[in-house]
Amino acid sequence: MSAPQSVPRVRAYRRPANWPARLRLSLLTAGLLVFTSLVIIPFVWMILMSLRTTGEILSNPYGLPQAPRWENYVRLFFDPGIRFYRYFYNSLFVTFFALCLVGALATLAGYGFGRPRYNFRFRGWLFALLLFGLILPPQIMYIPQFTLMARYGLLNSRWALVLLYAALGLPVSTYLMATYFSQLPAELEDAARIDGCTDLRMFWQIMLPLARPALATVLLVNSLSFWNELLLSVTMVNNPELRTLPAAMFNFVGENAADYAMGATSLVAAMLPLLILYLILSERFIEGMTAGALKG
């Protein structure tokens, strides 16, 4: 992507020569470490709590686990009274199918909007309309979306969320794909066309394989928002069996939940998949989200 690289160019960083400069740098580092610990401590606290019993937590909320209780996670997922795997499954289902849908729509549209060959009179206008979707608050759409789903009998179904999440992610995804496609050289097309290649084969066999990195970014950025979405999830789905993870969290933490260990375990379990993905792909996440936002 031509997105600005998020790692600054090599900038000569010199070790401070004299001791006042060294002292300043140490103080700055100390300050930054304290600030960073404010970001990290809530995560560490949650993970520690998830490995203890509620009894331990109640006697001292800040102790270390006496013996790490990994069985908390087993209980969370498979205890017949909790069956957390249902919510996990629902979230996976909704995220997966919404990603397939938005990936397909955005790749096609990105190709159509990005290549000069498919230009027509109102294309720029249509593209601007699509980008307008980036600033639309969900509140201005979701009440009619609710009645729309009600009309087609899709309330209380995972497919309602699949359809609406795909609509949610479509503007930014199309934008990212179109930007990418518009940067591929025109010679590719010319050469293939001389060989008698049709538009569809052109797209499928030449352009699509080239667009894989952009598609990966699109899927990554969208998986984040789909996995974490709450407003549409609580609005469209009432049935406890079909709740996605964010909506189900309230079963475990809040006014009517006193089992702190299970609460912490559920919170950690819900955020873990994305955190693990982030540990592996942190640069791609950061760059993808920046590219989606910096449309200038």
Add this chain to the structure above:
Amino acid sequence: MTTTPTAAPRALPAARRAGMRRPWAATALFIGPAVLYFGFFTIYPLLSSFYYAFHTIAPAGGRLVTTYVGLDNFKALLADPIFFLAVRNSLTWGVVGPAIELVTAATLAFLIYYRVPLHRFYRVAWFTPILVSGVIIGLVFRWIFNYDWGLVNAGLRAVGLDNLALNWLGRRDTPLGVVIFVHYWATFGFTFVLLLAGLSAIPGELEEAAQIDGASRWRVIWHVLLPLLRPTIVTALILSFIGKMNAFNVVWALTNGGPLHFSETVATYIQKRAFGWTTFDLGYPSAMAVAWFGVVVIGIGLINRRLRSRVEY
């Protein structure tokens, strides 16, 4: 930043040069599905909201009945004290939140730009909260601000500041502040990364030239980098503002607008009036959403007008 595909060169398409006709079928195949999808699931509901705003939509006899009421919804809005409280809270947040976020994120971005020790670690760590659902963050911070055993009060008591250990989420004056803080915690990393990317995109020669002319680091930041960063700052400010205006997850999980609407925002109040309360009417909350959409658009316009520099580099 990047060139928008709409600004693609006006030259004749390759098809023309090759003596072929316009590929209408292919164009429709590529663009059509997304446009229809967007129209049906986004634009149509958007326009419906405006239609709903002038109606009462309530269940009667097992189905939704729509009755035209003119401007009644908007008149009721002006007489709704909770709506005014929510607007005041949201606007306070929309001014205070982005301001704090921009100032701190810019400071951090410059520090990382100048490669303080451990800069890679900081960058990855600060971005982490972006990955976590606002629900989880809200619920975790509900514990952290717990009166009896929360992290904040435990810390304050440990250093002997017992009288500062407030019931943060149960008073009338602190919950909004807590909401603003927690949302800041959740999103500053994104603003920081945006500004850092903007800084990194500035050509290094300009900075080097200033340094050769003998400018100090502060003067370089103030007179060279900040003016060049301006478009990114405006983008970040607008995104931050929109984020605060639409924020739902964090508030819903942290305070649910409470106690007694003292941390109610327009987003949570719309949800309550539409689906939470027993006053099941979809017209009134739609009117609220329409009015609020107007406010957000005006806010974005103001930021754009006042801050977008007219000078191009």
